[in-house]
Amino acid sequence: MSDEHQPEHFSHHVRRYLFVFYALLFGTVITVAASYIPFGNRAINIAVALAIACSKAFLVAGYFMHLISERKMIYGIMAFTAFFFIGLMALTVWAMFAGFPALTVTH
Amino acid sequence: MDIPYTTQARPDTGLYNAKLGIWLFLASEVMLFGALFSSYILLRVGAIDGYWPHGWLNIPVGTVNTIVLITSSITTVMAWASLKMNQFGRFKFFHACTILCALTFVGIKSYEYHDKFTHYSIKLADGRIADGHLVEKSPDLNLDQKTGHIVIHGHEVDLANKQGKELETELKKLYDLRSPEAREVKHTELKYEAAQIASMETYGPWHNTYTAIYFTLTGLHALHVIGGALVIGFLWGPGSKMWKTDPERFTNRIEVSGLFWHFVDLVWIFLFPVLYLL
Numbered sequence: 001m002s003d004e005h006q007p008e009h010f011s012h013h014v015r016r017y018l019f020v021f022y023a024l025l026f027g028t029v030i031t032v033a034a035s036y037i038p039f040g041n042r043a044i045n046i047a048v049a050l051a052i053a054c055s056k057a058f059l060v061a062g063y064f065m066h067l068i069s070e071r072k073m074i075y076g077i078m079a080f081t082a083f084f085f086i087g088l089m090a091l092t093v094w095a096m097f098a099g100f101p102a103l104t105v106t107h
Numbered sequence: 108m109d110i111p112y113t114t115q116a117r118p119d120t121g122l123y124n125a126k127l128g129i130w131l132f133l134a135s136e137v138m139l140f141g142a143l144f145s146s147y148i149l150l151r152v153g154a155i156d157g158y159w160p161h162g163w164l165n166i167p168v169g170t171v172n173t174i175v176l177i178t179s180s181i182t183t184v185m186a187w188a189s190l191k192m193n194q195f196g197r198f199k200f201f202h203a204c205t206i207l208c209a210l211t212f213v214g215i216k217s218y219e220y221h222d223k224f225t226h227y228s229i230k231l232a233d234g235r236i237a238d239g240h241l242v243e244k245s246p247d248l249n250l251d252q253k254t255g256h257i258v259i260h261g262h263e264v265d266l267a268n269k270q271g272k273e274l275e276t277e278l279k280k281l282y283d284l285r286s287p288e289a290r291e292v293k294h295t296e297l298k299y300e301a302a303q304i305a306s307m308e309t310y311g312p313w314h315n316t317y318t319a320i321y322f323t324l325t326g327l328h329a330l331h332v333i334g335g336a337l338v339i340g341f342l343w344g345p346g347s348k349m350w351k352t353d354p355e356r357f358t359n360r361i362e363v364s365g366l367f368w369h370f371v372d373l374v375w376i377f378l379f380p381v382l383y384l385l
Contacts, residue, residue, distance in 0.1 A: 035384035
């Protein structure tokens with residue numbers, strides 16, 4: 001979303017936005033369809049769904065939020081965010097080796 | 108005194124101030140939702156096999172809501188692009204669509220919440236569990252005084268004294284609603300007197316760890332949708348007067364509110380498969 005964009009250039013952008021919109025709709029449909037496919041292991045289903053979700057997130061962040069052509073300052077902020085976000089997710093991996101007991105269920 | 112750098116980029120950041128501000132805010136939002144996703148993973152990995160719910164949410168309804176939110180994202184970016192092309196009328200149209208999509212999303216989410224708050228899990232005095240949606244509850248229903256009755260449309264499961272394969276099958280009828288075992292279950296109207304009931308509760312956040320994290324994540328997300336819709340609604344209505352006095356600054360406001368809206372869409376892109384499908 002750089003400031004040098006002129007009105008006449010925007011019809012080109014609009015076509016790109018529409019393409020991203022169709023891709024997101026297609027991504028939604030295949031996410032649902034893939035969840036019905038028995039890959040033999042629940043972990044594969046999870047990996048496929050998250051891979052599609054990451055692709056959709058890339059399209060939204062990259063094109064709708066214009067991250068693919070942003071200023072360095074924003075990339076810097078996002079780099080910090082990504083670092084700490086990865087840390088948050090890593091906590092779950094470390095916890096798996098901590099040997100805590102399973103949650104109790106009562107009926 | 109004028110607020111500095113509302114349209115011009117600051118020399119040191121290369122951005123107008125509001126844009127830097129919204130990205131810093133979004134960074135904090137990533138950490139907020141990240142912490143909750145992290146908690147979700149811990150809860151799910153820590154759950155006993157067979158007890159983590161699967162298929163408890165209506166997939167077609169969730170898919171429609173996903174499409175509604177994606178549609179609102181394209182209308183948001185089109186609204187901003189319309190202003191960049193000096194087409195104020197088109198901006199008004201696209202952002203009216205965004206607000207309509209936001210209201211539709213919240214409406215559908217409310218329907219889903221209502222479905223959970225009328226879904227009962229009843230532990231019977233003989234140890235069986237009755238599970239289903241509320242049909243009728245007598246006004247005098249009181250479990251302590253053993254008065255009144257409740258009617259649900261559902262089924263019963265008996266987990267008591269079951270082990271191995273037998274327990275697994277019964278659990279699937281309750282927890283894995285996409286399993287063949289659960290699909291075979293016939294739902295009928297079941298009536299229980301208060302004296303037959305040991306305890307009962309709805310599928311609210313208090314029911315189990317899944318409903319707790321489901322309501323926390325989707326509730327927080329819905330608050331973001333409502334907040335975003337209020338801001339966009341203001342900019343569409345009374346706030347749009349700025350287009351006449353300071354069009355560039357108004358366009359930047361639309362960009363900033365749009366960035367927030369796309370983030371809300373982005374969070375849902377992960378919430379949908381995680382909560383509805385996996």
